[in-house]
Amino acid sequence: MTAVMDAPATTDEIMTVVAARELNNGVVCFVGIGKPSTAANLARRTHAPDIVLIYESGAIGAKPTKPPLSIGDGELAATADVVVSVPEIFTYWLQAGRVDVGFLGAAQVDRFGNINTTVVGDYDSPTTRLPGAGGAPEISTSAGEVFIMLNHSRRAFVETLDFVTSVGFATGGNSRERLGLPGGGPSVIITDIGVLRPDPVTKEFTLTALHPGRTVEEAKAATCWDLKVAETVSKTAPPSSEELRHLRALVAGEVS
Amino acid sequence: MARILELSEAVAELVHDGDSIAMEGFTHLIPFAAGQEIIRQGRRHLTLIRMTPDIIYDQLIGAGCADKLVFSFAGNPGVGSLHRFRDALQNSWPHALEIEEHSHAGMAARYVAGASGLPFGVLRGYVGTDLASQSDSIRQIECPFTGEVLTAVPALRPDVGIIHAQQADRRGNVGLWGMQGVQKEAILASQRSLVTVEEIVDELDPRVTVVLPTWAISAVAVAPRGAHPSYAHDYYWRDNDYYISWDEISRERSTFAAWLDSECGYAPEGVTA
Numbered sequence: 001m002t003a004v005m006d007a008p009a010t011t012d013e014i015m016t017v018v019a020a021r022e023l024n025n026g027v028v029c030f031v032g033i034g035k036p037s038t039a040a041n042l043a044r045r046t047h048a049p050d051i052v053l054i055y056e057s058g059a060i061g062a063k064p065t066k067p068p069l070s071i072g073d074g075e076l077a078a079t080a081d082v083v084v085s086v087p088e089i090f091t092y093w094l095q096a097g098r099v100d101v102g103f104l105g106a107a108q109v110d111r112f113g114n115i116n117t118t119v120v121g122d123y124d125s126p127t128t129r130l131p132g133a134g135g136a137p138e139i140s141t142s143a144g145e146v147f148i149m150l151n152h153s154r155r156a157f158v159e160t161l162d163f164v165t166s167v168g169f170a171t172g173g174n175s176r177e178r179l180g181l182p183g184g185g186p187s188v189i190i191t192d193i194g195v196l197r198p199d200p201v202t203k204e205f206t207l208t209a210l211h212p213g214r215t216v217e218e219a220k221a222a223t224c225w226d227l228k229v230a231e232t233v234s235k236t237a238p239p240s241s242e243e244l245r246h247l248r249a250l251v252a253g254e255v256s
Numbered sequence: 257m258a259r260i261l262e263l264s265e266a267v268a269e270l271v272h273d274g275d276s277i278a279m280e281g282f283t284h285l286i287p288f289a290a291g292q293e294i295i296r297q298g299r300r301h302l303t304l305i306r307m308t309p310d311i312i313y314d315q316l317i318g319a320g321c322a323d324k325l326v327f328s329f330a331g332n333p334g335v336g337s338l339h340r341f342r343d344a345l346q347n348s349w350p351h352a353l354e355i356e357e358h359s360h361a362g363m364a365a366r367y368v369a370g371a372s373g374l375p376f377g378v379l380r381g382y383v384g385t386d387l388a389s390q391s392d393s394i395r396q397i398e399c400p401f402t403g404e405v406l407t408a409v410p411a412l413r414p415d416v417g418i419i420h421a422q423q424a425d426r427r428g429n430v431g432l433w434g435m436q437g438v439q440k441e442a443i444l445a446s447q448r449s450l451v452t453v454e455e456i457v458d459e460l461d462p463r464v465t466v467v468l469p470t471w472a473i474s475a476v477a478v479a480p481r482g483a484h485p486s487y488a489h490d491y492y493w494r495d496n497d498y499y500i501s502w503d504e505i506s507r508e509r510s511t512f513a514a515w516l517d518s519e520c521g522y523a524p525e526g527v528t529a
Contacts, residue, residue: 033333033334034334057282057284057435057437058282058435058436058437059435068334069333069334069335069494069496069499070283070334070494070496070499072282072284072333072435072437072486073283073494074284074434074435074487074489074493074494076435077284077434077489078434078489083434083435083436083465084436085437085438085440085441086282086307086364086436086437087364087365087368087441090360090361090364090365090379091361091364091365091379094361095361095379095380095381118387123386123390125346126345126346129330129337129341129345129346131329131330131331131337131338132328132329132331133358133359133360133385133387134308134328134329134359135329135359135360135361136359137359137361137381137382137387138359138360138361138379138380138381141381141383142380163386164384164385164386165385165386165387166385167383167385170384179383179384180383180405181383181384182380
């Protein structure tokens, strides 16, 4: 299968490209499946060839040629610098502070970047039971910074989480430090509408960039709290033809 | 010394109603054949322990084998929900399921503690989350040397640990390679243990990275393709299409019951098409 190269970028492609651009060359990146994994591999194929990908299944330095369906796909092990046990991944590598960037998705996020992946509704009689914590709580605790990726909607951007699975900036200000969490917390939320970053003092997430064709009004309408908007909202540069070429080749499992 | 048994014999002897069972394998080497044998033998009131329940526990839960699930991530990896798990939790079908929920790091620490013969594991985690309020198995502890507040989680000591591996030799020494997950810890934490293998060989392959010595295992059983639809590195790869098709098979009780009947030859009471 040859990747289609001339179609305009989809929303998912824009999110993935934006996430990839956030990753500096050489960072150690703890990734999950889906857009985070694709973004990290796109970065590795473009501006960040020395990025190190760590998967919670134990693969360190994995270099998959196509997006894995599961976090333990054989190709991750086959292309890794080393494969270690799951206890080792979470202790020597994550807990000890050797991960620069962790990626998380969420069913719900609040204004301080706390996330819920456990349950919608009451814990004991849930409206929707979600998969649960996985590696997220300790990624949130110990990664140097956390990138959150999710679609922007009132169902997701809620005033109060139904369940706090992983801590962002807790109740804002310096409350994260007071909890004694060593990692830096979430530094960016990338949505299908734009990019949000925490206020340096209050730690409330603020809209700082919009993707092509999206508006501040759309972002506010898709957020349950009164979304703060930066004085200057930048425009996301559309994915370049180079970025799209690499991304589509990656998704198609081709060498680019 | 591990005894080399038929899978049905090993399950009959080692797995009893009411046992706590850890069947591990992190995406790789998931002991599906053993799981389906437990369904076939109609085991009841099990406490199922596993970081990622995956399809294997969706099958056991849907078949009514489990009273309780201890876990950290209950999804169909790369696909979506575990429908039998959700049906049990939200609608008590086929009966109510108690849960004890942790994070991956917490579960890993619990297995390491169990394998080490310690009463609890310690980690820097859970702080500020709602997980601790849902379980009495997450407690704060103060480091006696630095005063740092950390989290203690109790050791897992399952009645039975079950894993799948590529190979065993004729004496029952087990060797595996590729993603090693938390299999070694699960076996060493358990009172009794069963390892299913792809094949029995004269000499373990040089690619082996984890060896479990025969004297640390209760039984070995040969189960070729026993990890399908997960995979056995260098034997067969993950059947991603099966994981995708499980979404359809498991979504409705009737299609799941039909699957149970055809794949396990077993229609437990209350689980009918």
